[in-house]
Amino acid sequence: MSIWSGWLAGSAIGALMVALYWVTNKQLGISTAYGYACQVLPGADHFRHPEFRRTNRWRLWFGLGIPLGAVLAGAGDGLTVTTGMGPLYEQALPQDLYLRGLMLLAAGTLMGLGARMAGGCTSGHVISGVSLLNRPSLLAGALFFLGGLLAVQVLFLQTGA
Amino acid sequence: MPAIHLVFGTGFGFLLSRAGATEFDFYARLFLFQDLQLLWVISSAVAVGVAGILLLKRTGAQSVVGRQALTFEGRPYRRGLVLGALLFGAGWGLAGACPGSVLAMLGQGKLAALPTMVGIVLGTWLYALLPTLRRI
Numbered sequence: 001m002s003i004w005s006g007w008l009a010g011s012a013i014g015a016l017m018v019a020l021y022w023v024t025n026k027q028l029g030i031s032t033a034y035g036y037a038c039q040v041l042p043g044a045d046h047f048r049h050p051e052f053r054r055t056n057r058w059r060l061w062f063g064l065g066i067p068l069g070a071v072l073a074g075a076g077d078g079l080t081v082t083t084g085m086g087p088l089y090e091q092a093l094p095q096d097l098y099l100r101g102l103m104l105l106a107a108g109t110l111m112g113l114g115a116r117m118a119g120g121c122t123s124g125h126v127i128s129g130v131s132l133l134n135r136p137s138l139l140a141g142a143l144f145f146l147g148g149l150l151a152v153q154v155l156f157l158q159t160g161a
Numbered sequence: 162m163p164a165i166h167l168v169f170g171t172g173f174g175f176l177l178s179r180a181g182a183t184e185f186d187f188y189a190r191l192f193l194f195q196d197l198q199l200l201w202v203i204s205s206a207v208a209v210g211v212a213g214i215l216l217l218k219r220t221g222a223q224s225v226v227g228r229q230a231l232t233f234e235g236r237p238y239r240r241g242l243v244l245g246a247l248l249f250g251a252g253w254g255l256a257g258a259c260p261g262s263v264l265a266m267l268g269q270g271k272l273a274a275l276p277t278m279v280g281i282v283l284g285t286w287l288y289a290l291l292p293t294l295r296r297i
Contacts, residue, residue: 001178001269006201009180013202014209016176020169022217024162025224025231028173030261034285046289061163063264065170070268072171073178081270086186088193089257089273101276103255108280109287110252111260116288117245117297119236122259123173125246126203131210134235140246147250152192155255 001074017127026058027132029124030066031115033059092155118143162226177265185257185266185273192254241297252280 003009017028036056039047047053071079083097084090094100115121118140120129126144129137180202181187190196217231224231253259256277258266263281266274288294 003181007205010202010205014206018213023225044289061166062170066174066264067268069171069174070265088186088189104276105280107252107256108277109284112281112284114245114249117241136238143246144250147247148254151251151254
């Protein structure tokens with residue numbers, strides 16, 4: 001997988017967000033798509049209101065595009081399926097694949113719940129919200145980084161990384 | 162308009178892959194201050210974003226689809242924001258992925274993103290199931 005320099009890939013992501021805004025008047029974001037998908041689950045009436053469904057249907061299509069784009073990006077390399085994560089997480093997370101999976105499930109749960117409580121994730125609050133200079137998004141973005149910093153520092157304490 | 166959003170989503174997935182957002186270890190390296198790739202990605206996305214949004218505001222551009230006046234309302238503050246954002250950040254660092262990048266990782270055949278993605282669905286569902294969480 002060829003990786004561009006950070007500023008180039010980042011600028012392109014910023015331009016994509018602005019283009020989506022210009023074309024459709026919509027703020028790029030992905031976590032609400034999980035809420036839209038959750039309407040099929042029992043007890044999720046919160047995500048079943050007609051107004052929520054009407055304004056967020058586009059997110060499902062946007063979300064479905066993401067893996068397609070990743071397939072395109074890796075098209076030259078040939079698809080490889082792996083459980084590997086790279087040396088750092090493999091060293092810090094449990095070696096047992098089931099335990100590691102449980103830990104990742106818990107981390108994902110924190111993200112899903114936290115994104116709904118905060119009203120967005122890295123894309124909606126940071127890329128779109130901070131670009132709008134929206135104060136709640138600036139606060140959320142700063143706290144995302146603080147939470148990530150604390151969690152990684154604690155996770156890697158015992159590895160000496 | 163499903164096709165337009167599918168195309169934008171595809172572009173986003175492609176760029177997340179090129180940005181290295183689909184490499185788990187880039188997240189750990191960011192928060193261990195070993196490699197700031199993802200910080201450059203986010204900062205330059207925001208820099209271009211601020212300039213682009215400003216341009217859209219100044220020119221009074223209408224949306225290309227539907228010809229509506231663009232609205233620039235940000236997401237509102239809510240009571241759970243501080244706790245929620247900290248919980249989100251913790252999960253972000255522990256999993257080495259975010260809700261957008263897990264979808265791209267799955268497209269690349271990185272199976273470790275699967276439990277994370279299932280967890281995100283579970284956490285989102287919990288928010289709907291437990292009214293107490295929505296009142297925090």
